[in-house]
Amino acid sequence: MDPISRRSVLAAGAAGTLVAASAVAQAASYGNPNEPPQGAVNTTGNPSSATDPGPQNPALASQFPGAFSPPATDVGSMPMFWASFNNAPRRIQDGGWARQVTQADFAIATEISGVNMRLTRGGIRELHWHQAAEWAYVTRGAVRVTTIDLAGRANVEDIGEGGLWYFPAGLPHSLQGIGEDGAEFILCFDNGMASEYNTLLINEWFTHTPPEVLGLNFGVPPETFAKIPLHDLYIFQGAMPGPLAEDQAQAAGSLGKMETSSVFALSSMAPVKKTKGGEVRIADSSNFKAATTIAAALVTVHPGGMREMHWHPNADEWQYYIAGQASMTVFNTGPKAVTQDFRPGDIGYVQKSLGHFIRNTGNTDLVFLEVFRAPQFQNVSLSQWLAHTPRAMVAQHLNIDPAVIGRFPGDAPAVVPV
Numbered sequence: 001m002d003p004i005s006r007r008s009v010l011a012a013g014a015a016g017t018l019v020a021a022s023a024v025a026q027a028a029s030y031g032n033p034n035e036p037p038q039g040a041v042n043t044t045g046n047p048s049s050a051t052d053p054g055p056q057n058p059a060l061a062s063q064f065p066g067a068f069s070p071p072a073t074d075v076g077s078m079p080m081f082w083a084s085f086n087n088a089p090r091r092i093q094d095g096g097w098a099r100q101v102t103q104a105d106f107a108i109a110t111e112i113s114g115v116n117m118r119l120t121r122g123g124i125r126e127l128h129w130h131q132a133a134e135w136a137y138v139t140r141g142a143v144r145v146t147t148i149d150l151a152g153r154a155n156v157e158d159i160g161e162g163g164l165w166y167f168p169a170g171l172p173h174s175l176q177g178i179g180e181d182g183a184e185f186i187l188c189f190d191n192g193m194a195s196e197y198n199t200l201l202i203n204e205w206f207t208h209t210p211p212e213v214l215g216l217n218f219g220v221p222p223e224t225f226a227k228i229p230l231h232d233l234y235i236f237q238g239a240m241p242g243p244l245a246e247d248q249a250q251a252a253g254s255l256g257k258m259e260t261s262s263v264f265a266l267s268s269m270a271p272v273k274k275t276k277g278g279e280v281r282i283a284d285s286s287n288f289k290a291a292t293t294i295a296a297a298l299v300t301v302h303p304g305g306m307r308e309m310h311w312h313p314n315a316d317e318w319q320y321y322i323a324g325q326a327s328m329t330v331f332n333t334g335p336k337a338v339t340q341d342f343r344p345g346d347i348g349y350v351q352k353s354l355g356h357f358i359r360n361t362g363n364t365d366l367v368f369l370e371v372f373r374a375p376q377f378q379n380v381s382l383s384q385w386l387a388h389t390p391r392a393m394v395a396q397h398l399n400i401d402p403a404v405i406g407r408f409p410g411d412a413p414a415v416v417p418v
């Protein structure tokens, strides 16, 4: 329904139930009551007000109907909360590639930066470590991860599509693609400024250390290091690893493995919410014990459904769109309400406690991740709040029959319709 007809329908409905004078005032301002009002509702009788003579890039513009022709209820502006891996330059090497969106590219994203990486079958992301914690979601294939904890205990684990891994800040690790066609995944660092190209690489340290120091450190002759690569490897084509159990036994030695797993099969767990509209799976430190600084939800919204009106009181939300297409509107003080469109490979960002909802605008399932720099997933549902507030109180705010308020979903459905 276009904004004008929606407004007309709602105005007509309101006129039948309210006192005539106030109905007229309310109808006239319905949608966006700010002065001057925004949106195509203003262009009746003057249609050239909304045309775009150009220049323009129709292919790109067509991807953003919410920006080009915002809903009549949108108002004001807010910092850009859309970004994408689709136009992030790929650093391609023999063995895979990486691309990233950090706060340097996406100013609003202060709490999380994102990386999209591909490793071929056998492709290796060089042994390294970094100052931020690393959380990842596997979108294709499978990965073998290696890491240790502060006691030297080792985890060597395989994780497939729909799975996660987590490495605490500063603890070293490696990644290797092991699926039939390697793997693709996204990484999140728990710091918006963290860069995938600013990691401490094992070969760079070896290269820039005197051979006699290396000899002394490892208790072997300095000549041992005569043939080390004289530059970083970053991503390189490696040989497929041996059986997992053998790798695990060798890495464990006498110290054993870590107390908690470094991986978690998120997409294989039962949904924590399932409605007609879709379903939600959640992994945070309550079920994925290793993930002490990152919580996440994997959300599926069926066609016609919507991730309900809600907010998160404990952290900003970094989103990664996996499948389908979406429209998200974010609400802030001001008032401000801004709508943007999202497609696979895109990134969304919502600051802590700002209201938002996400509609499936396509004909197929919408699948996306919500990622938070927090130990726990926390969510406040607008309908749950209003269903659990005295109805007379709510009714006086909204001018709605209390009996109707009693039908609002009270159990935080996450995805609607219920």
Ligand code: MN
Pocket: 128, 129, 130, 134, 173, 199
């Ligand atoms: Mn890393």
Ligand code: MN
Pocket: 310, 311, 312, 317, 350, 356, 370
């Ligand atoms: Mn959210």
